[in-house]
Amino acid sequence: MRRLPAKPMQNILSFPTRQVDYKKFIKISAALTVVMVAVFGYLYTQTVSPTATSVAPGRLGAPALSHHVYGGFGDDALNKPMSAAMGDGRIYVSDTNNHRIQVFTEDGTLLQMFGQRGMGEGEFLYPYGIVVGPEGNLYIADMYRRDIQVLTPDGEFVRIFAEETGGNTAINGPGGMYLDNNDRLFVANVNTGKVAVFDIATEELLQVVAVEGDVFAPNDVTVDEDGYIYVVDTGGQRVVVYSPDGSRPVRIINGSEGGRGQSTLVNPRGIGIRNGIIYVVSNMSHTIHAFDKEGNELFQFGGQGERTNEFMHPNGLTIDRRGRMLITDTIGARIAVYR
Numbered sequence: 429m430r431r432l433p434a435k436p437m438q439n440i441l442s443f444p445t446r447q448v449d450y451k452k453f454i455k456i457s458a459a460l461t462v463v464m465v466a467v468f469g470y471l472y473t474q475t476v477s478p479t480a481t482s483v484a485p486g487r488l489g490a491p492a493l494s495h496h497v498y499g500g501f502g503d504d505a506l507n508k509p510m511s512a513a514m515g516d517g518r519i520y521v522s523d524t525n526n527h528r529i530q531v532f533t534e535d536g537t538l539l540q541m542f543g544q545r546g547m548g549e550g551e552f553l554y555p556y557g558i559v560v561g562p563e564g565n566l567y568i569a570d571m572y573r574r575d576i577q578v579l580t581p582d583g584e585f586v587r588i589f590a591e592e593t594g595g596n597t598a599i600n601g602p603g604g605m606y607l608d609n610n611d612r613l614f615v616a617n618v619n620t621g622k623v624a625v626f627d628i629a630t631e632e633l634l635q636v637v638a639v640e641g642d643v644f645a646p647n648d649v650t651v652d653e654d655g656y657i658y659v660v661d662t663g664g665q666r667v668v669v670y671s672p673d674g675s676r677p678v679r680i681i682n683g684s685e686g687g688r689g690q691s692t693l694v695n696p697r698g699i700g701i702r703n704g705i706i707y708v709v710s711n712m713s714h715t716i717h718a719f720d721k722e723g724n725e726l727f728q729f730g731g732q733g734e735r736t737n738e739f740m741h742p743n744g745l746t747i748d749r750r751g752r753m754l755i756t757d758t759i760g761a762r763i764a765v766y767r
Contacts (some may be wrong), residue, residue, distance in 0.1 A: 498761070
């Protein structure tokens, strides 16, 4: 039998071909990847922490926004503001990535700024928590310098807090701070997982809250009218409530029943209490969650964005003695002021 000559492989698979435009292919693939990431991010925020405000019946609703505070333009713009405080008719903002403090009037008019990068007096590496003391001076926690500087309202260096009393050994990676009605300064130490409590007048160390393993990387702390201490356990995605003497945890707040289930908080940061409601910043879901003292979630507000009542990675939350709430919007580079 006479065999037919074999046909070349390219003739057997004789589909029409055309040259591939690899540059166009790469552009299309990149665009599809961006779309997929955006869809995943949207679904994640909707599942973990819905952006719509949810108000429980019979409860107080979300606070009303008064206005935003922005920095200047160009070199005067805010860059990653981590915390803010209000006192003597001024708003003080930790302009963290610019290694300085910006000062505004209560309506948001820029008055001045002070500080620069460094380890000298009145200089900063990573200014974080900020508190206005009873005498009007500023107490500014620097996470990377591992100290708290005391400055006048106009930025003149006064001293390093607790340096003379030796209490600064309990300050290591200080983040958020809180000054209670008894002039006790609570300092959340991100590096050690402990909260140091000082007498702000004598600068003596009074107590240390949180034993080894209780919390990881606490970013903020506050105290209620009964003296219970609320520590934001950022690494644990929760708030740990301690007895007034700081000796033991008494409650976990994370949005689940009894604090035993999955947390609704994602990278929690700032915390404050107003009218018996505990407000906690959920940094990665761009929302503020409100709880009662038993840990039941009442409502939330915010959501990712740059419009009114939206945030881009909020961080600090401060409530002044008149009940006004300041929320630092780090990527949005602004401060939201709530009535």
